[in-house]
Amino acid sequence: TRFQYEALPLDDAMSAKIFDAYFKALDGSKLFFTQQDLNQFTPDREKLDDAIWNGDMSIPFAIFNLYEKRTGERTAYALALRKQGFNLDTNATYNFDREKAQWAPDTAALDKLWTARVENDWIRLKLAGKDDAEIRKTLSRRYGTSLDRVHQLASEDVFQTFMNSYAMAIDPHTNYFGPRASQNFDITMKLSLE
Numbered sequence: 001t002r003f004q005y006e007a008l009p010l011d012d013a014m015s016a017k018i019f020d021a022y023f024k025a026l027d028g029s030k031l032f033f034t035q036q037d038l039n040q041f042t043p044d045r046e047k048l049d050d051a052i053w054n055g056d057m058s059i060p061f062a063i064f065n066l067y068e069k070r071t072g073e074r075t076a077y078a079l080a081l082r083k084q085g086f087n088l089d090t091n092a093t094y095n096f097d098r099e100k101a102q103w104a105p106d107t108a109a110l111d112k113l114w115t116a117r118v119e120n121d122w123i124r125l126k127l128a129g130k131d132d133a134e135i136r137k138t139l140s141r142r143y144g145t146s147l148d149r150v151h152q153l154a155s156e157d158v159f160q161t162f163m164n165s166y167a168m169a170i171d172p173h174t175n176y177f178g179p180r181a182s183q184n185f186d187i188t189m190k191l192s193l194e
Contacts, residue, residue: 008170010053012046019045021165022060028099031117032070034110035103040066052166060162061155068150074114075147081118082139085132094120156180 008014019041027033044059051059094116095101104110118139125135160178167176177185 010049012049014169015046015049017169018048018052018162018166021169022048022063022162025161025165026064026067030098030101030103031110031113032067032074033103034107035105036107037066037070038103048166057159057162061158064153064158064161068153071147071150074110075143077111077114078118078143079140081115082122082136082143085136086119086122088119088123088126092116092119 023033023038041059041063048059051057104113121139121142122135125138130138156178160176160181163176163178167174
């Protein structure tokens with residue numbers, strides 16, 4: 001709030017920007033949260049400024065906890081689809097670029113989206129020459145790894161994601177680095193480890 005080139009107030013309007021940026025940071029492809037999930041947190045949309053001033057990160061952590069839960073649910077759904085396989089004699093499409101897509105209104109709509117996504121993954125592996133057993137194994141590993149990455153996030157990572165959303169709401173070219181990310185950034189820039 002003090003050292004930005006353009007000093008923008010940390011108020012309710014900024015809180016709304018942070019809210020949107022945080023959801024985008026967690027689920028930019030809109031594959032895990034539903035509109036119902038966002039509606040659940042809508043009362044908190046203009047409270048993030050007060051939370052930052054007071055050092056109260058309960059709202060961002062509650063959002064992250066729901067994200068972690070939804071990631072587990074989506075992974076379980078994808079793995080169930082992987083077991084059954086697909087009838088590839090259909091004329092379906094899947095849109096990769098979901099940045100401008102609307103949030104799925106509910107879980108049923110998200111199920112349809114994930115069915116198309118897993119089917120697309122299946123087709124791509126099939127076109128790469130893999131048989132059904134290899135496809136199942138590859139998709140199981142892929143979705144399991146994705147879920148593991150979410151479960152491995154520490155509170156410091158969640159805090160960094162939230163604060164980065166705040167920094168980017170002020171200026172899209174500004175990032176917040178937590179201690180570990182800052183150290184990794186320094187190592188990358190120096191190309192050496194001390």
